[in-house]
């Protein structure tokens with residue numbers, strides 16, 4: 001379980017996360033949505049102890065991430081899939097992570113199989129496609145068999161087979177009773193994957209509800225046939241900071 005309470009992060013230029021409170025429950029996939037610049041990545045960085053909050057707190061299983069003894073066995077995270085040592089191979093990267101977290105060698109083989117990366121185990125990081133880097137990032141997140149998974153834009157760069165694979169993977173992890181928080185801009189994919197949504201805009205909480213209720217609550221005047229994309233755009237319209245010319 002992830003609990004965020006009155007979380008605030010101010011930068012010189014403004015406030016990225018503004019008095020944000022929500023909880024991510026185990027046993028379901030929670031989609032973390034918001035327009036560009038809404039504060040999703042900053043919130044995730046604060047949960048993972050990669051940044052310090054200006055105020056408020058974020059805890060995983062009741063404890064700040066930085067106080068977890070073997071963090072990879074509690075929380076698996078995919079942030080920037082490109083953040084790899086360029087000349088290290090796929091297997092070496094996972095071995096290094098396993099070694100530094102007290103995780104046995106056998107688990108490396110298991111996550112390579114689980115992510116479809118076994119055939120690419122000897123490839124160097126710099127030669128991987130974006131989709132393969134994403135798969136390696138997911139493999140690293142799964143390495144410690146954690147009860148909590150945080151995935152920032154995991155669908156980026158995946159081919160259609162990969163999109164279906166990650167969808168089933170996330171649902172399967174949630175069905176095992178794990179806590180799964182996933183950020184994405186792909187509303188059609190989120191509609192298929194996330195049972196619950198936390199939606200933010202300009203660093204503030206806009207909605208914390210089931211996907212079904214979210215769509216129903218923000219349906220158009222006629223009420224029928226609304227998609228998650230339409231509901232999202234209706235709710236976040238006022239929070240969008242970057243709008244392309246000609247867009248409504």
Ligand SMILES: Nc1ncnc2c1ncn2[C@@H]1O[C@H](COP(=O)(O)OP(=O)(O)OP(=O)(O)O)[C@@H](O)[C@H]1O
Pocket residue numbers: 011012013015016034035036037038039040041042043
């Ligand atoms: N290190 C930083 N210094 C200053 N401002 C920052 C920093 N990191 C993020 N911000 C600002 O905080 C706000 C939130 O950014 P963040 O990356 O968290 O949004 P996001 O919801 O993840 O956006 P996107 O969907 O585009 O990835 C933005 O206005 C961004 O410019």
